[in-house]
Amino acid sequence: MSLTSKFKEAMVGLKAGRVTLDYPAHPRPVPENFRGRPIFDAQKCIGCAACANNCPAREILVLDVCQEVRILKYLGRRCTYCGRCSDVCPEKAITMSHEFETATNKISDVHQRLDLFMSTCQRCGRCFKETSPLEQLKLKGYRFDDLENERWIFRSRSFLESEPLVDDIKIELD
Amino acid sequence: MKAREKLDQLKAKLGPAIRRADIPSDHCLFVFVEASALKAVCEYVFRDLDARFITSIGADDRSFSGSFLVAHNFAFDRDHLLCSILTEIPASQPCVESISTVVPAANWAERELRDLVGIELSGHPYPKRLVLPDGWPDGVHPLRKDIPWNFVPDDYDDEREFKFDEPPEGCTVVPFGPFHPTLDEPAHFRLYVEGERVRGCEYRGFMVHRGIEKLAESVLGYNDIPIMAERICGICGCVHNVTYAQAVEAAAALQAPPRAEYLRSILLELERLHSHLLWVGLACHIVGFDTLFMQAFRIREPVMWIAEKITGNRKTYGLCVIGGVRRDLTPALEDELRQVLARLETEWQAVTAAVLQDRNIQKRTRGVGVADRNLVKEAGLIGPVARAAGVGIDCRRDHPYAAYDRVDFDVITAPDGDVWSRLVVRAREVFESIKIIRQCLDKMESGPIQLEIKDELPVGRLGISSVEAPRGECHHFVITGENNRPRRWRVRAPTYQNLQGVPAMIKDQQLADMTISLGSIDPCFSCTDRLETIDLRSGAVKVWSPEELLKLARARGIAAESSAKESDES
Ligand code: SF4
Numbered sequence: 026m027s028l029t030s031k032f033k034e035a036m037v038g039l040k041a042g043r044v045t046l047d048y049p050a051h052p053r054p055v056p057e058n059f060r061g062r063p064i065f066d067a068q069k070c071i072g073c074a075a076c077a078n079n080c081p082a083r084e085i086l087v088l089d090v091c092q093e094v095r096i097l098k099y100l101g102r103r104c105t106y107c108g109r110c111s112d113v114c115p116e117k118a119i120t121m122s123h124e125f126e127t128a129t130n131k132i133s134d135v136h137q138r139l140d141l142f143m144s145t146c147q148r149c150g151r152c153f154k155e156t157s158p159l160e161q162l163k164l165k166g167y168r169f170d171d172l173e174n175e176r177w178i179f180r181s182r183s184f185l186e187s188e189p190l191v192d193d194i195k196i197e198l199d
Numbered sequence: 200m201k202a203r204e205k206l207d208q209l210k211a212k213l214g215p216a217i218r219r220a221d222i223p224s225d226h227c228l229f230v231f232v233e234a235s236a237l238k239a240v241c242e243y244v245f246r247d248l249d250a251r252f253i254t255s256i257g258a259d260d261r262s263f264s265g266s267f268l269v270a271h272n273f274a275f276d277r278d279h280l281l282c283s284i285l286t287e288i289p290a291s292q293p294c295v296e297s298i299s300t301v302v303p304a305a306n307w308a309e310r311e312l313r314d315l316v317g318i319e320l321s322g323h324p325y326p327k328r329l330v331l332p333d334g335w336p337d338g339v340h341p342l343r344k345d346i347p348w349n350f351v352p353d354d355y356d357d358e359r360e361f362k363f364d365e366p367p368e369g370c371t372v373v374p375f376g377p378f379h380p381t382l383d384e385p386a387h388f389r390l391y392v393e394g395e396r397v398r399g400c401e402y403r404g405f406m407v408h409r410g411i412e413k414l415a416e417s418v419l420g421y422n423d424i425p426i427m428a429e430r431i432c433g434i435c436g437c438v439h440n441v442t443y444a445q446a447v448e449a450a451a452a453l454q455a456p457p458r459a460e461y462l463r464s465i466l467l468e469l470e471r472l473h474s475h476l477l478w479v480g481l482a483c484h485i486v487g488f489d490t491l492f493m494q495a496f497r498i499r500e501p502v503m504w505i506a507e508k509i510t511g512n513r514k515t516y517g518l519c520v521i522g523g524v525r526r527d528l529t530p531a532l533e534d535e536l537r538q539v540l541a542r543l544e545t546e547w548q549a550v551t552a553a554v555l556q557d558r559n560i561q562k563r564t565r566g567v568g569v570a571d572r573n574l575v576k577e578a579g580l581i582g583p584v585a586r587a588a589g590v591g592i593d594c595r596r597d598h599p600y601a602a603y604d605r606v607d608f609d610v611i612t613a614p615d616g617d618v619w620s621r622l623v624v625r626a627r628e629v630f631e632s633i634k635i636i637r638q639c640l641d642k643m644e645s646g647p648i649q650l651e652i653k654d655e656l657p658v659g660r661l662g663i664s665s666v667e668a669p670r671g672e673c674h675h676f677v678i679t680g681e682n683n684r685p686r687r688w689r690v691r692a693p694t695y696q697n698l699q700g701v702p703a704m705i706k707d708q709q710l711a712d713m714t715i716s717l718g719s720i721d722p723c724f725s726c727t728d729r730l731e732t733i734d735l736r737s738g739a740v741k742v743w744s745p746e747e748l749l750k751l752a753r754a755r756g757i758a759a760e761s762s763a764k765e766s767d768e769s
């Protein structure tokens with residue numbers, strides 16, 4: 026009978042009462058496990074670039090300025106908060122925070138930049154011990170991502186040239 | 200031994216056409232056949248052996264074997280067997296006989312492989328462009344290996360118009376989509392309407408094709424793809440994530456640990472719960488019953504919250520990597536999950552008790568959007584649409600994966616094939632999902648959740664996997680490759696097949712039933728090719744023609760782009 030079912034349906038609604046949260050005045054706390062914006066800790070980071078190589082969204086850039094200085098830049102534009110970077114980081118330098126309301130009209134608000142001092146090893150010193158072959162570095166050695174235009178350069182070298190690779194970068198961007 | 204049995208049957212019937220075969224497991228069969236016999240083999244498999252068509256795949260294999268590959272995948276659901284009929288096509292003459300005349304369900308999949316891989320189809324009944332945008336130059340096929348991932352064609356022709364078919368005599372054209380208030384993704388149906396009756400339609404879609412397969416084959420790595428795969432769908436993302444991982448595992452002969460399998464089943468069922476609750480809500484919304492829409496969403500919310508607690512996010516779970524899952528379930532979370540299920544069960548019982556008796560909804564949905572058994576077979580319909588037509592196919596039972604071989608559940612069917620039946624099927628499946636999750640929680644053993652992978656994955660292996668998504672079977676096909684990424688990855692989402700059944704479902708129906716018919720398979724649409732603007736000062740109404748509008752939009756687009764560039768530079 027339709028009338029009884031209408032009555033039952035009304036009961037479902039009445040029993041529930043008011044459930045709408047008073048957001049944003051009183052946001053519901055996120056669970057402990059929540060994957061929000063990744064936060065990089067420059068104190069712990071050794072600059073191995075595992076995070077950059079395993080970020081599905083290619084949101085982490087690496088630029089080797091010279092043998093000793095490597096810049097790591099997190100862009101945060103299309104970061105999906107997947108947490109792969111924090112999974113693979115051997116030093117636990119990346120924490121998935123509880124921040125998720127990160128909308129901004131100035132994209133540099135969400136950038137993070139780490140200027141890292143790299144110790145020299147006998148070889149290039151820029152490698153990491155992957156957890157499985159599936160996490161291996163795609164780009165080994167020195168990297169030259171384009172920080173200004175925020176683009177990955179799909180090329181790396183086993184040596185650093187004294188001249189910056191400006192022209193190379195141009196070719197890649199074309 | 201079913202795989203061998205089928206192979207013997209094939210050999211007995213079409214012996215000389217079969218070049219070689221591979222039986223990686225009892226539930227999987229790869230048969231390589233002569234290109235000239237492809238159609239005959241597929242016809243035999245589809246008609247005489249009564250297999251269900253899954254999808255067709257094209258692959259550019261020239262740099263490895265010197266030829267193109269075409270595969271037509273079929274499922275023998277009763278025999279628990281997935282079967283792929285493959286053929287190699289010489290690079291010099293990329294052309295193959297179309298099977299769409301004997302397997303109508305292959306229509307789209309074949310056109311897709313023609314568009315993207317550039318394998319010509321001889322004798323295709325409707326060889327119109329399907330996937331590539333209208334202005335894309337002919338003869339450029341993005342999934343070929345010599346086209347880079349970021350390729351932009353020089354001769355992209357913005358002005359090129361899409362040629363619609365001529366409507367049948369006496370019919371008026373009513374455009375439905377690409378945007379429609381009731382559904383949320385763009386798809387254009389050009390309906391041919393006679394009075395209030397829909398007599399036919401032309402579909403135009405693929406407006407949000409993102410080239411994710413190309414990206415995976417040229418840029419991403421094996422373990423990046425699961426995270427991308429779950430973004431294929433905003434509702435059943437976890438399904439793609441699991442299907443991909445399983446396909447790669449099948450190709451590389453890896454076995455995820457048992458606990459990981461249970462966790463996969465649990466999260467897939469959680470996803471089905473929230474998807475079905477969402478769909479029942481939306482279906483009610485489409486027919487104008489917003490009370491239940493609100494209640495369904497209310498009841499659904501705790502499912503989202505528990506998923507967030509388990510995986511770290513309410514929707515994109517980021518569950519699988521190759522060989523396992525990323526996060527474990529703690530005892531505290533297990534208890535909480537049980538409580539959520541208990542509450543959900545009582546509340547959903549109250550709702551179904553009311554709704555399944557509701558005559559208003561029945562009047563609105565009975566006999567609407569009917570897909571009968573015959574259409575299910577011909578168009579390859581799957582999931583709740585097939586089950587509502589009395590065809591009891593369900594990959595969880597027919598092609599068990601993850602932990603589904605260790606749990607008991609019923610495959611819910613309904614007899615009539617209309618929207619009402621689909622509603623009943625989905626509403627009842629909620630209880631089955633609850634049952635499955637409870638059994639998983641009871642049976643789950645402790646242990647590792649991730650397989651240790653010591654070597655690089657072997658190259659050139661084939662893997663297929665089917666997973667029962669909330670909307671039907673989701674199917675992935677993988678060829679493993681070099682550089683830590685697959686050589687070919689093909690995704691067939693359930694709506695791909697179900698959408699092809701829509702023209703037949705809406706034929707000779709009231710125009711007003713279009714939304715719920717389409718909504719009942721759970722996809723998307725309205726755009727009138729025009730737009731009105733009102734000048735506020737003068738109150739003058741200007742009606743824009745499509746051409747003017749296109750120009751305006753393009754001019755704006757370019758202006759926006761260049762201003763963005765300027766602000767970047769400054
Ligand atoms: S959270 Fe994911 S998308 Fe974001 S930076 Fe880390 S790996 Fe990249």
Ligand code: SF4
Pocket residue numbers: 065069070071072073074075076077097110113114115116117118119
């Ligand atoms: S993986 Fe960790 S240690 Fe390595 S570069 Fe990234 S943040 Fe630094």
